[in-house]
Amino acid sequence: MGPGIAGAQRQPCGEKRMSEIRRQISVQVNAERVERPVLVRQHLVDFLREELDLTGSHLGCEYGVCGACQVMLDGKVVRGCLTLAVRADGKQVQTVEGLSEAGELADLQEAFLNHNALQCGFCSSGMLMTALNIVRHHPDASREEIREHISGNYCRCTGYQAIVTAIESVLVKNRASAVLGASL
Amino acid sequence: MKAPAFDYVKPASMAEALAYLKQYGAGAQVLAGGQSLMAVLNLGMASPDVLVDITALPGLNEIKVQADSVTIGALVTHAALQASPQVAQHVPLLWQAVPHVAHMAIRNAGTIGGSLALADPAAEYPAVALALNATLTLQGPGGQRQVSAQDFFLGFYSTARAEDELLVAVTFPKVKGGQVMVFDELTRRRGDYALCGLAAAFEVKGSVISTARLAYLSMGDRPMLASSAAAELMGKVPSAATIAAAQAALAQDLSPNGDLHGSAKGKLQWARVLLERSVSHVGKSV
Numbered sequence: 152m153g154p155g156i157a158g159a160q161r162q163p164c165g166e167k168r169m170s171e172i173r174r175q176i177s178v179q180v181n182a183e184r185v186e187r188p189v190l191v192r193q194h195l196v197d198f199l200r201e202e203l204d205l206t207g208s209h210l211g212c213e214y215g216v217c218g219a220c221q222v223m224l225d226g227k228v229v230r231g232c233l234t235l236a237v238r239a240d241g242k243q244v245q246t247v248e249g250l251s252e253a254g255e256l257a258d259l260q261e262a263f264l265n266h267n268a269l270q271c272g273f274c275s276s277g278m279l280m281t282a283l284n285i286v287r288h289h290p291d292a293s294r295e296e297i298r299e300h301i302s303g304n305y306c307r308c309t310g311y312q313a314i315v316t317a318i319e320s321v322l323v324k325n326r327a328s329a330v331l332g333a334s335l
Numbered sequence: 336m337k338a339p340a341f342d343y344v345k346p347a348s349m350a351e352a353l354a355y356l357k358q359y360g361a362g363a364q365v366l367a368g369g370q371s372l373m374a375v376l377n378l379g380m381a382s383p384d385v386l387v388d389i390t391a392l393p394g395l396n397e398i399k400v401q402a403d404s405v406t407i408g409a410l411v412t413h414a415a416l417q418a419s420p421q422v423a424q425h426v427p428l429l430w431q432a433v434p435h436v437a438h439m440a441i442r443n444a445g446t447i448g449g450s451l452a453l454a455d456p457a458a459e460y461p462a463v464a465l466a467l468n469a470t471l472t473l474q475g476p477g478g479q480r481q482v483s484a485q486d487f488f489l490g491f492y493s494t495a496r497a498e499d500e501l502l503v504a505v506t507f508p509k510v511k512g513g514q515v516m517v518f519d520e521l522t523r524r525r526g527d528y529a530l531c532g533l534a535a536a537f538e539v540k541g542s543v544i545s546t547a548r549l550a551y552l553s554m555g556d557r558p559m560l561a562s563s564a565a566a567e568l569m570g571k572v573p574s575a576a577t578i579a580a581a582q583a584a585l586a587q588d589l590s591p592n593g594d595l596h597g598s599a600k601g602k603l604q605w606a607r608v609l610l611e612r613s614v615s616h617v618g619k620s621v
Contacts, residue, residue, distance in 0.1 A: 172342050191343035191386075194373065213336060214374035215441060227414075227443045233373040234444070237343055238388065284439060302525040303438025 176240040180205070181249025189236045196220045198236035199246060207247035207276045211306055218304035219273055221280040222246050228280045247276035256283060258321050268317035270308040278304045282318045290326065294319055338376035345388040349501075353476055355387045356499045363387050365501065367410060370437070370445035371453050395448070395503055400425060406472075406506045409448025414439070416447060425509040428467060428516035428534055432459040435518070438526045451487075452502040454494045454557065457528045461488055462558040463518065466534035466550035469507045475500040488557040514538050515620050517613040520552070521605050529553045530596055531605035535613045537568075542621050544568045544577075544614075554591045554606055561588035564610060573618035581614065582607040 173188035180203060189198055199205040199222070211217035213232045220231035223245035250256045259282050262268070269275055278301060285292050285300050292300065297315050305311070341364075346352040356363050362384030366372055375381050389395070395410040398419055405425045407416070416422050417433045436442055436450070436459055450460045451471065464471070464484035471482050473496055487495045496502055510516060520532030532552040538545045547568040549561040567581040591602035 172340065174343065192338045192340055192376075194338070194377070197337070213377050215370060215437075218438070218440065221440055228440045229444050230370070230440050232377060233370050233441070235343070235369070235373070235386075238369075238390075281439070299525050300439060303440055305524065 174237050174240075176237055178236075178239045178241070179243040181245060181252070191235065191237050193236045194232050195222065195224075195234040195236045195239055195244065196231035198239075199231070199244070205246050205248050207251075209273055209276060211273065217274070217277070217306045218281065219277040219306065221277040221304070223250070223280060223283075228284045247279055250279075250283065258324070259283065259286065259318070262317040262320045263314070266313045266317040266320065268313040270311070270314070271306075274304050274306045274308070278314060282314075282321075285318060286321055286325065290322060290329075292322060297322075336377055336379050338373075339379060339382040341376075341383050342385040343388065344385060345391050347391050349392055349474060349503075352387060352389055352392060352501060353474070353499065355385070356501070357476060359385050359387075360498055363498070365389055365452065367449035367452075368412065368445035369449075370441045371449065371455065389501065398422065400509075404506050404508050406504050407447055409452075409501070409503050409505070410446050411448075413437075413442035413445050413447070413450075417442065426467070426507045427510055428518055428536060429460070429463050429507060431516065431518035432463050432534065435459050435520050435522075435526075435529070435532070447505060448502050451505060452494060452496060454488050454492050456491060456555060456557055457532075457553045459518070459520070459529070459532060459534070459552060462532060462534040462550040462552040464505060464507075465558040465560060466536045466548050467507050468548075469505050471502060472504040472506070473497075473500045474503045479503070484558075485560075491556040493557075511538075513540065515617050517616045519609055519612055521609065531602060531609060533606070533609040533613055534558075537617050539617060539621050542572050544571055544573060544617060549610070549613075551589060551606055551609075554589045554602065559589055561585055561606075561610075563587040568614065573614045573621065578611050578614050582610055585610060 172191050174191055175188050177186045196208045196210055199208055208222055208231050209219040211219040215230045215233045221228050222231045225242050256279055259279055281301050281304050294315055297318050344355055364383035364386055366386040366388045395408040397408045398421055399406045400421050413433050413436050423430045450458050454461055469484045471487050473480050482495050515537040517535045520529040522529055529552055534550045536548045547565040549565050551559045563584040564581040567584045571577040585606055589606055591599055593599040
Protein backbone atom coordinates (compact mmCIF):
# COMPACT_ATOMS: atom_id res chain seq x y z
CA MET A 152 0.00 0.00 0.00
CA GLY A 153 1.29 3.37 -0.93
CA PRO A 154 1.55 6.20 1.51
CA GLY A 155 -1.23 8.70 0.86
CA ILE A 156 -1.10 12.01 2.61
CA ALA A 157 -2.83 10.36 5.53
CA GLY A 158 0.12 7.94 5.66
CA ALA A 159 2.27 10.68 7.09
CA GLN A 160 -0.18 11.42 9.85
CA ARG A 161 1.84 10.02 12.65
CA GLN A 162 1.96 12.77 15.21
CA PRO A 163 -0.62 15.31 16.24
CA CYS A 164 -0.05 18.64 14.59
CA GLY A 165 1.21 21.47 16.73
CA GLU A 166 3.68 19.22 18.48
CA LYS A 167 7.00 20.98 18.67
CA ARG A 168 9.47 19.29 16.40
CA MET A 169 12.16 20.91 14.31
CA SER A 170 10.17 24.09 14.62
CA GLU A 171 13.02 26.37 13.68
CA ILE A 172 14.44 24.72 10.58
CA ARG A 173 15.41 27.45 8.15
CA ARG A 174 16.99 27.58 4.72
CA GLN A 175 18.74 30.47 3.04
CA ILE A 176 16.90 31.71 -0.03
CA SER A 177 17.64 34.30 -2.68
CA VAL A 178 14.54 35.62 -4.36
CA GLN A 179 13.69 38.61 -6.51
CA VAL A 180 10.63 40.26 -4.95
CA ASN A 181 9.29 43.02 -7.19
CA ALA A 182 12.26 45.35 -7.79
CA GLU A 183 14.30 44.02 -4.89
CA ARG A 184 16.65 41.07 -4.43
CA VAL A 185 15.98 39.46 -1.05
CA GLU A 186 18.46 37.09 0.57
CA ARG A 187 17.66 35.65 3.97
CA PRO A 188 16.92 32.45 5.84
CA VAL A 189 13.26 31.39 5.87
CA LEU A 190 11.37 28.85 7.95
CA VAL A 191 10.90 25.87 5.64
CA ARG A 192 7.28 25.49 6.72
CA GLN A 193 6.43 29.11 5.97
CA HIS A 194 4.34 29.75 2.88
CA LEU A 195 5.06 32.54 0.46
CA VAL A 196 2.36 34.96 1.59
CA ASP A 197 3.35 34.73 5.25
CA PHE A 198 6.91 35.42 4.10
CA LEU A 199 5.79 38.46 2.08
CA ARG A 200 3.52 39.80 4.80
CA GLU A 201 5.45 38.95 7.96
CA GLU A 202 9.04 39.23 6.81
CA LEU A 203 8.89 41.82 4.03
CA ASP A 204 5.89 43.87 5.16
CA LEU A 205 4.20 43.43 1.78
CA THR A 206 0.63 43.15 3.01
CA GLY A 207 -1.14 43.53 -0.35
CA SER A 208 -1.48 39.77 -0.79
CA HIS A 209 -4.21 38.53 1.53
CA LEU A 210 -4.87 35.28 3.34
CA GLY A 211 -8.48 34.17 3.21
CA CYS A 212 -8.94 30.43 3.44
CA GLU A 213 -5.27 29.43 3.46
CA TYR A 214 -5.99 26.17 1.67
CA GLY A 215 -6.08 27.26 -1.94
CA VAL A 216 -9.77 27.91 -2.47
CA CYS A 217 -10.31 31.68 -2.28
CA GLY A 218 -7.45 33.06 -4.38
CA ALA A 219 -6.93 36.20 -2.27
CA CYS A 220 -3.27 35.18 -1.82
CA GLN A 221 -2.38 35.08 -5.51
CA VAL A 222 0.99 36.38 -6.67
CA MET A 223 3.03 35.98 -9.83
CA LEU A 224 5.86 33.45 -9.61
CA ASP A 225 8.19 33.67 -12.60
CA GLY A 226 5.39 35.47 -14.44
CA LYS A 227 2.72 32.87 -13.72
CA VAL A 228 -0.16 33.38 -11.35
CA VAL A 229 -0.03 30.98 -8.38
CA ARG A 230 -1.67 30.55 -4.99
CA GLY A 231 0.74 32.09 -2.50
CA CYS A 232 -0.63 30.02 0.38
CA LEU A 233 0.10 26.76 -1.52
CA THR A 234 3.69 27.78 -2.29
CA LEU A 235 6.41 27.32 0.30
CA ALA A 236 8.64 30.39 0.53
CA VAL A 237 11.67 28.12 0.34
CA ARG A 238 10.53 27.03 -3.15
CA ALA A 239 10.71 30.63 -4.41
CA ASP A 240 14.51 30.37 -4.11
CA GLY A 241 16.07 31.56 -7.37
CA LYS A 242 12.74 32.77 -8.70
CA GLN A 243 10.97 36.05 -9.25
CA VAL A 244 7.91 37.00 -7.21
CA GLN A 245 5.66 39.87 -8.22
CA THR A 246 2.99 41.12 -5.84
CA VAL A 247 0.18 43.62 -6.23
CA GLU A 248 2.53 46.27 -4.80
CA GLY A 249 5.26 45.69 -7.39
CA LEU A 250 2.90 45.34 -10.33
CA SER A 251 1.14 48.56 -9.26
CA GLU A 252 4.42 50.46 -9.04
CA ALA A 253 5.49 49.13 -12.43
CA GLY A 254 2.23 50.41 -13.93
CA GLU A 255 1.26 46.92 -15.11
CA LEU A 256 -2.06 47.10 -13.30
CA ALA A 257 -2.90 50.76 -14.07
CA ASP A 258 -5.65 50.07 -16.63
CA LEU A 259 -7.25 47.38 -14.49
CA GLN A 260 -7.08 49.44 -11.32
CA GLU A 261 -8.69 52.40 -13.08
CA ALA A 262 -11.43 50.15 -14.46
CA PHE A 263 -12.04 48.57 -11.03
CA LEU A 264 -12.43 52.08 -9.58
CA ASN A 265 -14.65 53.34 -12.38
CA HIS A 266 -16.97 50.36 -12.15
CA ASN A 267 -16.82 50.15 -8.36
CA ALA A 268 -15.65 46.58 -8.85
CA LEU A 269 -14.50 46.06 -5.29
CA GLN A 270 -17.30 44.40 -3.36
CA CYS A 271 -15.80 44.01 0.12
CA GLY A 272 -12.33 44.49 -1.30
CA PHE A 273 -10.65 41.55 0.40
CA CYS A 274 -10.28 39.60 -2.85
CA SER A 275 -9.15 42.59 -4.95
CA SER A 276 -5.40 41.97 -5.01
CA GLY A 277 -5.83 38.30 -5.93
CA MET A 278 -8.58 39.18 -8.36
CA LEU A 279 -6.22 41.64 -10.07
CA MET A 280 -3.68 38.82 -10.62
CA THR A 281 -6.33 36.75 -12.38
CA ALA A 282 -7.47 39.84 -14.31
CA LEU A 283 -3.90 40.56 -15.41
CA ASN A 284 -3.57 36.95 -16.54
CA ILE A 285 -6.74 37.37 -18.63
CA VAL A 286 -5.51 40.64 -20.14
CA ARG A 287 -2.13 39.11 -21.00
CA HIS A 288 -3.17 35.68 -22.23
CA HIS A 289 -6.88 35.78 -23.11
CA PRO A 290 -7.45 39.16 -24.79
CA ASP A 291 -10.58 37.91 -26.56
CA ALA A 292 -12.28 36.43 -23.51
CA SER A 293 -16.07 36.76 -23.39
CA ARG A 294 -17.99 37.63 -20.21
CA GLU A 295 -18.66 33.93 -19.78
CA GLU A 296 -14.95 33.14 -20.09
CA ILE A 297 -14.03 35.97 -17.70
CA ARG A 298 -16.43 34.40 -15.19
CA GLU A 299 -14.75 31.04 -15.66
CA HIS A 300 -11.32 32.58 -14.98
CA ILE A 301 -12.40 34.48 -11.88
CA SER A 302 -14.26 31.46 -10.50
CA GLY A 303 -10.98 30.67 -8.73
CA ASN A 304 -11.29 33.93 -6.78
CA TYR A 305 -14.79 33.59 -5.44
CA CYS A 306 -14.94 34.30 -1.74
CA ARG A 307 -17.97 35.19 0.37
CA CYS A 308 -19.49 38.00 -1.67
CA THR A 309 -21.85 37.17 -4.51
CA GLY A 310 -22.53 38.55 -7.95
CA TYR A 311 -19.13 39.76 -9.18
CA GLN A 312 -20.98 41.57 -12.00
CA ALA A 313 -19.03 44.80 -11.63
CA ILE A 314 -15.74 42.90 -11.58
CA VAL A 315 -16.63 41.10 -14.82
CA THR A 316 -17.63 44.44 -16.36
CA ALA A 317 -14.39 46.12 -15.26
CA ILE A 318 -12.21 43.35 -16.72
CA GLU A 319 -14.29 43.30 -19.89
CA SER A 320 -13.91 47.07 -20.30
CA VAL A 321 -10.11 46.74 -20.30
CA LEU A 322 -10.25 43.94 -22.89
CA VAL A 323 -12.57 46.02 -25.09
CA LYS A 324 -10.27 49.03 -24.79
CA ASN A 325 -7.21 46.93 -25.63
CA ARG A 326 -8.92 45.35 -28.64
CA ALA A 327 -9.91 48.83 -29.90
CA SER A 328 -6.33 50.10 -29.57
CA ALA A 329 -5.05 46.99 -31.35
CA VAL A 330 -7.43 47.66 -34.26
CA LEU A 331 -6.43 51.34 -34.28
CA GLY A 332 -2.74 50.38 -34.16
CA ALA A 333 -3.20 48.00 -37.10
CA SER A 334 -4.98 50.62 -39.19
CA LEU A 335 -2.34 53.34 -38.66
CA MET B 336 -3.93 27.67 9.94
CA LYS B 337 -0.21 27.12 9.65
CA ALA B 338 1.64 23.99 8.62
CA PRO B 339 3.27 21.97 11.39
CA ALA B 340 7.04 21.84 11.44
CA PHE B 341 8.85 19.61 8.97
CA ASP B 342 12.21 19.42 7.30
CA TYR B 343 12.62 20.05 3.60
CA VAL B 344 15.05 18.52 1.12
CA LYS B 345 15.39 19.13 -2.59
CA PRO B 346 17.42 16.31 -4.15
CA ALA B 347 19.14 17.01 -7.47
CA SER B 348 19.24 13.39 -8.63
CA MET B 349 16.93 10.38 -8.69
CA ALA B 350 19.40 8.35 -6.58
CA GLU B 351 19.43 11.05 -3.92
CA ALA B 352 15.62 11.33 -3.92
CA LEU B 353 15.20 7.55 -3.52
CA ALA B 354 17.76 7.56 -0.71
CA TYR B 355 15.68 10.13 1.18
CA LEU B 356 12.52 8.06 0.68
CA LYS B 357 14.29 4.99 2.04
CA GLN B 358 15.78 6.89 4.96
CA TYR B 359 12.53 8.53 6.11
CA GLY B 360 10.02 5.83 5.13
CA ALA B 361 6.47 6.74 6.13
CA GLY B 362 7.74 10.05 7.56
CA ALA B 363 8.59 11.34 4.07
CA GLN B 364 6.06 13.05 1.87
CA VAL B 365 6.85 13.66 -1.79
CA LEU B 366 6.33 17.28 -2.83
CA ALA B 367 5.71 17.99 -6.52
CA GLY B 368 3.33 20.85 -7.34
CA GLY B 369 2.09 20.85 -3.76
CA GLN B 370 -1.42 21.97 -4.65
CA SER B 371 -3.07 19.30 -2.51
CA LEU B 372 -0.25 18.62 -0.06
CA MET B 373 0.20 22.25 0.96
CA ALA B 374 -3.53 22.58 1.66
CA VAL B 375 -3.46 19.44 3.78
CA LEU B 376 -0.39 20.71 5.67
CA ASN B 377 -1.94 24.16 6.23
CA LEU B 378 -5.05 22.46 7.59
CA GLY B 379 -2.92 20.46 10.01
CA MET B 380 -4.18 17.17 8.59
CA ALA B 381 -0.71 15.69 8.08
CA SER B 382 2.60 16.16 9.81
CA PRO B 383 5.37 14.53 7.81
CA ASP B 384 8.94 14.57 9.11
CA VAL B 385 10.30 15.73 5.79
CA LEU B 386 9.10 16.98 2.43
CA VAL B 387 11.11 15.57 -0.47
CA ASP B 388 10.80 18.21 -3.18
CA ILE B 389 11.24 16.38 -6.49
CA THR B 390 10.95 19.40 -8.78
CA ALA B 391 14.70 19.59 -9.38
CA LEU B 392 14.90 16.01 -10.69
CA PRO B 393 15.88 15.96 -14.35
CA GLY B 394 13.81 14.36 -17.11
CA LEU B 395 10.38 14.34 -15.47
CA ASN B 396 9.07 17.33 -17.38
CA GLU B 397 8.72 15.86 -20.84
CA ILE B 398 5.85 14.82 -23.07
CA LYS B 399 7.12 12.08 -25.41
CA VAL B 400 5.12 10.93 -28.41
CA GLN B 401 5.84 7.32 -29.48
CA ALA B 402 4.37 5.22 -32.30
CA ASP B 403 1.30 4.02 -30.36
CA SER B 404 1.51 5.90 -27.10
CA VAL B 405 2.32 9.16 -25.33
CA THR B 406 4.47 9.20 -22.18
CA ILE B 407 4.04 12.13 -19.84
CA GLY B 408 6.61 12.90 -17.14
CA ALA B 409 5.33 13.15 -13.59
CA LEU B 410 6.24 16.84 -13.24
CA VAL B 411 4.30 18.03 -16.30
CA THR B 412 1.85 20.63 -14.99
CA HIS B 413 -1.86 20.82 -15.76
CA ALA B 414 -1.18 24.10 -17.60
CA ALA B 415 1.47 22.40 -19.75
CA LEU B 416 -0.96 19.58 -20.63
CA GLN B 417 -3.58 22.15 -21.57
CA ALA B 418 -1.10 23.96 -23.82
CA SER B 419 0.17 20.79 -25.50
CA PRO B 420 -1.01 20.18 -29.09
CA GLN B 421 0.35 16.59 -28.79
CA VAL B 422 -1.87 15.85 -25.80
CA ALA B 423 -4.86 17.46 -27.54
CA GLN B 424 -4.28 15.36 -30.66
CA HIS B 425 -3.23 12.01 -29.22
CA VAL B 426 -4.82 11.84 -25.76
CA PRO B 427 -8.01 13.89 -26.19
CA LEU B 428 -9.71 12.37 -23.13
CA LEU B 429 -6.94 13.69 -20.88
CA TRP B 430 -6.94 17.02 -22.66
CA GLN B 431 -10.69 17.40 -22.18
CA ALA B 432 -10.27 16.71 -18.46
CA VAL B 433 -7.61 19.36 -17.78
CA PRO B 434 -9.86 22.47 -17.68
CA HIS B 435 -11.95 20.72 -15.02
CA VAL B 436 -8.94 20.57 -12.67
CA ALA B 437 -9.32 23.44 -10.17
CA HIS B 438 -8.36 26.91 -11.42
CA MET B 439 -5.61 28.44 -13.56
CA ALA B 440 -3.41 29.42 -10.61
CA ILE B 441 -3.53 25.83 -9.38
CA ARG B 442 -3.09 24.37 -12.87
CA ASN B 443 0.08 26.47 -13.19
CA ALA B 444 1.66 24.60 -10.28
CA GLY B 445 -0.05 21.20 -9.91
CA THR B 446 1.33 18.16 -11.76
CA ILE B 447 -0.09 15.06 -13.40
CA GLY B 448 2.17 12.82 -11.32
CA GLY B 449 1.04 14.46 -8.10
CA SER B 450 -2.61 14.00 -8.98
CA LEU B 451 -2.17 10.33 -9.90
CA ALA B 452 0.03 9.48 -6.92
CA LEU B 453 -2.31 11.20 -4.46
CA ALA B 454 -5.27 9.21 -5.85
CA ASP B 455 -7.99 11.49 -4.61
CA PRO B 456 -11.21 9.68 -5.63
CA ALA B 457 -12.64 13.05 -6.76
CA ALA B 458 -9.69 13.81 -9.05
CA GLU B 459 -9.95 13.76 -12.84
CA TYR B 460 -6.72 12.07 -13.97
CA PRO B 461 -7.10 8.78 -12.08
CA ALA B 462 -10.44 8.24 -13.87
CA VAL B 463 -8.89 9.18 -17.23
CA ALA B 464 -5.98 6.80 -16.60
CA LEU B 465 -8.43 4.01 -15.74
CA ALA B 466 -10.66 4.67 -18.76
CA LEU B 467 -7.64 4.43 -21.08
CA ASN B 468 -5.91 1.78 -18.97
CA ALA B 469 -2.77 3.87 -18.85
CA THR B 470 0.52 2.46 -17.58
CA LEU B 471 2.22 4.08 -14.61
CA THR B 472 5.99 3.89 -14.25
CA LEU B 473 7.39 3.65 -10.74
CA GLN B 474 11.06 4.08 -9.91
CA GLY B 475 12.39 2.31 -6.86
CA PRO B 476 15.77 1.29 -5.47
CA GLY B 477 15.77 -1.83 -7.68
CA GLY B 478 14.90 0.02 -10.88
CA GLN B 479 11.66 0.74 -12.69
CA ARG B 480 8.42 -1.21 -12.77
CA GLN B 481 5.20 -0.62 -14.64
CA VAL B 482 1.73 -0.89 -13.18
CA SER B 483 -1.51 -0.63 -15.13
CA ALA B 484 -4.02 1.96 -13.95
CA GLN B 485 -6.38 -0.88 -13.13
CA ASP B 486 -3.89 -2.22 -10.56
CA PHE B 487 -2.57 1.13 -9.36
CA PHE B 488 -5.55 2.65 -7.54
CA LEU B 489 -6.25 0.61 -4.43
CA GLY B 490 -8.56 2.81 -2.40
CA PHE B 491 -9.00 6.15 -0.73
CA TYR B 492 -5.66 8.01 -1.29
CA SER B 493 -4.05 4.62 -1.62
CA THR B 494 -2.02 3.26 -4.54
CA ALA B 495 0.37 0.46 -5.51
CA ARG B 496 3.30 2.86 -5.06
CA ALA B 497 5.57 1.66 -2.27
CA GLU B 498 7.04 4.10 0.24
CA ASP B 499 10.46 3.90 -1.35
CA GLU B 500 9.20 4.46 -4.90
CA LEU B 501 8.49 7.54 -6.99
CA LEU B 502 5.90 7.79 -9.72
CA VAL B 503 7.98 9.08 -12.64
CA ALA B 504 5.73 8.85 -15.72
CA VAL B 505 2.41 7.78 -17.12
CA THR B 506 1.89 6.31 -20.59
CA PHE B 507 -1.41 6.65 -22.44
CA PRO B 508 -2.33 4.79 -25.64
CA LYS B 509 -2.79 7.15 -28.60
CA VAL B 510 -6.36 7.66 -29.75
CA LYS B 511 -7.23 5.69 -32.89
CA GLY B 512 -9.65 6.30 -35.73
CA GLY B 513 -13.19 5.31 -34.76
CA GLN B 514 -12.67 6.11 -31.10
CA VAL B 515 -14.79 8.73 -29.37
CA MET B 516 -13.60 10.20 -26.07
CA VAL B 517 -15.88 12.10 -23.74
CA PHE B 518 -15.00 13.68 -20.38
CA ASP B 519 -17.65 15.43 -18.35
CA GLU B 520 -18.38 16.21 -14.72
CA LEU B 521 -20.92 17.88 -12.47
CA THR B 522 -19.80 20.63 -10.09
CA ARG B 523 -21.60 23.29 -8.13
CA ARG B 524 -19.16 25.92 -9.44
CA ARG B 525 -16.52 25.66 -12.14
CA GLY B 526 -13.29 24.37 -10.61
CA ASP B 527 -14.89 22.88 -7.51
CA TYR B 528 -14.42 19.22 -6.70
CA ALA B 529 -16.62 17.09 -8.92
CA LEU B 530 -19.85 15.81 -7.41
CA CYS B 531 -19.64 13.14 -10.09
CA GLY B 532 -17.49 12.76 -13.18
CA LEU B 533 -17.16 10.37 -16.10
CA ALA B 534 -14.20 9.59 -18.33
CA ALA B 535 -15.54 7.53 -21.23
CA ALA B 536 -13.69 5.86 -24.11
CA PHE B 537 -15.79 4.42 -26.94
CA GLU B 538 -14.96 2.61 -30.16
CA VAL B 539 -17.55 2.96 -32.85
CA LYS B 540 -17.93 0.75 -35.95
CA GLY B 541 -20.50 2.06 -38.42
CA SER B 542 -23.31 3.25 -36.19
CA VAL B 543 -22.66 0.65 -33.48
CA ILE B 544 -20.67 1.08 -30.26
CA SER B 545 -18.18 -1.81 -30.41
CA THR B 546 -16.40 -1.17 -27.11
CA ALA B 547 -17.00 1.14 -24.18
CA ARG B 548 -14.95 1.81 -21.05
CA LEU B 549 -16.54 4.01 -18.43
CA ALA B 550 -14.52 5.31 -15.47
CA TYR B 551 -16.32 7.36 -12.85
CA LEU B 552 -14.84 9.74 -10.32
CA SER B 553 -16.32 10.76 -6.96
CA MET B 554 -18.42 7.58 -6.96
CA GLY B 555 -16.37 5.45 -4.59
CA ASP B 556 -13.06 5.22 -2.76
CA ARG B 557 -11.14 5.16 -6.06
CA PRO B 558 -11.90 5.69 -9.75
CA MET B 559 -14.64 3.17 -10.55
CA LEU B 560 -15.05 1.17 -13.77
CA ALA B 561 -18.69 0.69 -14.74
CA SER B 562 -18.37 -2.57 -16.67
CA SER B 563 -22.02 -3.70 -16.46
CA ALA B 564 -23.22 -0.41 -17.93
CA ALA B 565 -20.49 -0.60 -20.58
CA ALA B 566 -21.60 -4.15 -21.50
CA GLU B 567 -25.12 -2.82 -22.15
CA LEU B 568 -23.67 -0.35 -24.67
CA MET B 569 -21.48 -2.73 -26.65
CA GLY B 570 -22.82 -3.95 -29.97
CA LYS B 571 -25.68 -1.44 -29.81
CA VAL B 572 -26.53 1.79 -31.56
CA PRO B 573 -26.49 4.77 -29.20
CA SER B 574 -30.29 5.00 -28.96
CA ALA B 575 -32.55 6.04 -26.10
CA ALA B 576 -33.28 2.36 -25.35
CA THR B 577 -29.57 1.53 -25.20
CA ILE B 578 -28.94 4.45 -22.85
CA ALA B 579 -31.83 3.45 -20.58
CA ALA B 580 -30.53 -0.14 -20.32
CA ALA B 581 -27.02 1.06 -19.51
CA GLN B 582 -28.36 3.54 -16.94
CA ALA B 583 -30.28 0.73 -15.22
CA ALA B 584 -27.15 -1.43 -15.13
CA LEU B 585 -25.15 1.32 -13.36
CA ALA B 586 -26.67 0.20 -10.05
CA GLN B 587 -24.60 -3.00 -10.36
CA ASP B 588 -21.39 -1.03 -10.87
CA LEU B 589 -21.67 1.82 -8.42
CA SER B 590 -22.80 2.06 -4.81
CA PRO B 591 -21.82 5.56 -3.74
CA ASN B 592 -22.15 6.58 -0.10
CA GLY B 593 -24.47 9.43 0.72
CA ASP B 594 -22.75 12.44 2.28
CA LEU B 595 -23.33 16.16 2.72
CA HIS B 596 -23.12 16.65 -1.05
CA GLY B 597 -25.93 14.25 -1.89
CA SER B 598 -27.74 11.06 -0.99
CA ALA B 599 -26.63 7.68 -2.36
CA LYS B 600 -29.67 7.64 -4.62
CA GLY B 601 -29.02 11.17 -5.84
CA LYS B 602 -25.40 10.37 -6.65
CA LEU B 603 -26.41 7.35 -8.73
CA GLN B 604 -28.77 9.64 -10.60
CA TRP B 605 -25.87 12.04 -11.36
CA ALA B 606 -23.92 9.08 -12.74
CA ARG B 607 -26.89 8.21 -14.97
CA VAL B 608 -27.14 11.80 -16.20
CA LEU B 609 -23.48 11.82 -17.20
CA LEU B 610 -23.84 8.43 -18.91
CA GLU B 611 -26.74 9.75 -20.97
CA ARG B 612 -24.81 12.89 -21.95
CA SER B 613 -21.75 10.93 -22.90
CA VAL B 614 -23.54 8.29 -25.02
CA SER B 615 -25.64 11.02 -26.69
CA HIS B 616 -22.38 12.66 -27.66
CA VAL B 617 -21.32 9.40 -29.33
CA GLY B 618 -24.67 9.41 -31.15
CA LYS B 619 -23.90 12.86 -32.53
CA SER B 620 -20.42 11.89 -33.71
CA VAL B 621 -21.40 8.75 -35.68
